[in-house]
Amino acid sequence: MKAGFSVGYWSSGPPANIERRLAEAEALGVDSFWTAEAYGSDALTPLAWWGSRTSKMQLGTSVCQMSARTPTAMAMAALTLDHLSGGRFLLGIGASGPQVVEGWYGQPYPRPLERTREYVEIMRTVWAREQPVRFEGRHYQLPHNGGAGLGKPLRSTVHPLREDIPVMLGAEGPKNVALAGEIADGWIPLWFSPKSDAFYRDALNEGFSRPSARRTAQDFEVAAVVPLVENDDVEKAAARLRPLIALYVGGMGAKDVNFHGNVFARMGWADVCAKVQELYLAGRKEDAAAAIPLEMVEDVALVGPADKICEDIERRWRPTCVTTMILAGWPRPDVRERILAAVRG
Template sequence: MKLGLQLGYWAAQPPTNHAELVAAAEEAGFDTVFTAEAWGSDAYTPLAWLGRETRRLRLGTSVVQLSARTPTACAMAALTLDHLSGGRHILGLGVSGPQVVEGWYGQRFAKPLARTREYIDILRQVWAREAPVTSAGPHYPLPLSGEGTTGLGKALKPIVHPLRADIPIMLGAEGPKNIALAAEICDGWLPIFYSPRLAPMYNEWLDEGFARPCARRSREDFEICATAQVMVTDDRAATMAAVKPFLALYMGGMGAEGTNFHADVYRRMGYAEVVDDVTRLFRSGCKDEAAAIIPDEAVDDSAIIGDLNYVRAQIPVWEAAGVTMMVVTAGSAAQIRDLADLV
C-alpha cells in the first residue's frame, strides 16, 4: 500500500502550510502529492510551485478538468511539468459536471465518455510525437476546418520533445461506464468516495474495461488511488461530526440538483433516502441540519476514523479490496508522519 497526499484546491485564500506538508510527505516516504481544481485555483500552478522542492515524490493532478483546457493545451502543461520534475508527473483527469462545465467554462457537457476517449487519444498523440496531431472529432477536431474557419489550420507536432512518450493518465470516475473506461484506456483510477464494501461492484466494472480488446493495463499493473479520510482519534463521535458537513456539501450541494455524480455514489451505497433528505435540506439553506442527519455508517463507508488499533486494522481491508494507494489529507507535518507510520 502506497500513500498519496491530497492538497486539493484552495479555499477563499491560499493555504500557508502546503510547502511544509509536501516536504514532510517526501521525507516520510509518501509516493505522490496531488493537487485539484474546481472554479478557483488551478491544479498545475501549485503543483509546479511546490514540486520544485521535491526530488522523489510523483506529482499528480486529482483532478484537472477536461473542459478547462483543450487536449493539446493539457498535453503541453503535462509534458512541461514532466520535464521539470524529471519524469514524475501523473495526469489525473475528470469531466466534472454540467453545472461547472457549462456554467463556468462555457463548454458543452454532452457525451462525456466519448469526449474523454477523444481527449486522451490526442494527449497520447502529442506525447508520442510520431506524427502531426490530427483528430477526426467530433468533439476536438484537429486541424479545425469548415464553416467559420480560415481553412488555414495545420496539423503540428510539439516543438518540445516530451521527456516521456507515455505520461501516466488516471481518471477520476464515479459511474460504471466511466470506471470501465478508466480500466480500458488509462493507467489508474482516482475514486473520491471509495468504499471497500462495494469492491465486488467496482471490480465488475473494472474487469469490463480490462477485458476490452485494446485495454492498456491489467489488474496487476493498474493503480487505484482512492481518496481516504484517515483520522486517528479517541473521540470518534466528534470526529465523525466534523466530517459530515463535508459529506453534506458533496452529497447535497455539488452539481445540479438532478445531476450530482457524488450523490449517485452514495445512492449506490444504499443511502438514497439520506441523499434525498440531505439534498433537500442543503439546498434550502439548512446546511447544519443536512450534515446532522447523515448516519455514521455513511461516513464509515468511505473513511477510516477511530483509535490507533482500529485504523491500523482497517488499512489492510482497503488493500484487500484492491486499493493500491490511499490518498489522504493532513493538516500538519506531524499528522503526515503518523500516517506514514501506520502504513
C-alpha cells in the same frame, strides 16, 4: 498499498504549512503528492510551485478538469511538468459534471465518455510526436473545421521526456470506471468505499476485457483520495467531514443529476442522500450535514483515534483494489509513522 498526500483544491485561500508537510511526507517516504481543481484554485500551478520543493515524490493531479483546457493544452502542460519534475508527473483528468462544465467552463457536457476517449487519444498523439497532429472526432477536430480556414497540423516543438505519460481517469459511475480500465493507466475514485470494492472490480474488469485495453489488473493503478481526521473522539472527527460530504451529496449537481449522490446511494444510503439533498437545496446546510450518520462518514473516510484508523486501514482498506491511498489529512507527528506503516502493510 502506497501512500500519497493530497491538498485538494483550496477554499478561501492556500492551505497553511504545505511546504513543511511536504518535507515531512518526503522524509517519511510518502510516494506521491496530489492537487485538484474545481472552480477556484487550479491543479497545475500549486503542483509545480510546491512540487519544486520535492525530489522523489511523484506529482499528480486528482483531477484536472478536461473542460478547462483543450486536449493539446493539457498535453503541453503535462509534458512541461514531466520535464521539470524529471519524469515524476501523473496526469489525472476528469469529465466532472454538467453543473461545473457548463456553468463555470462554458463547455457542453453531453457524451462525456466519448469526449474523454477523444481527449486521451489526442494527448497521446502529441506525446508520441511521430507526426503533426491531425484528428477528426465528434468533439475535437485538429485542425479546426471552420474559422479562418488557415489552420495547419502542428507537432510539439518540445520533445517529451516520456512519450507515454501516465494518464489516470477520475470516474464514479460504472461505465466511466470501465473506460478507465480500457484506455487509462489508472483510476482515481472519489468517495471510494471498501464495501463497494466488488462493484468497482467488476467495472474495471469490463474495461480490462476489451480488445483495446492498455493494462491489466496487475499493472493498473487505483489511487483513492481518502479523507483522514485523527481525533480521540470519533464523533468530533466525523463532524469535520460532514459539511464536505453534504456539499457533494446535496449541493454538487442538480436535483435529479448528482453523480456523487449516486455513489453513496450504491452504498445503501439512498434515503439519507435524498434527505441531505432536500435540506441542502433548501439552504439548510447545517441541518444537511447533521443528517449524515457516523457510519456513512466511516464508509469513505478514516476518522477517530490512531488505533482505530490503523485497524480500519488494515481490516477494511488493504484488501480492496486500491493501490495508492491518498491521504487528505495529515496525522499528528506521534502517530504519523504508525498510520503510514498501516497503509504500506
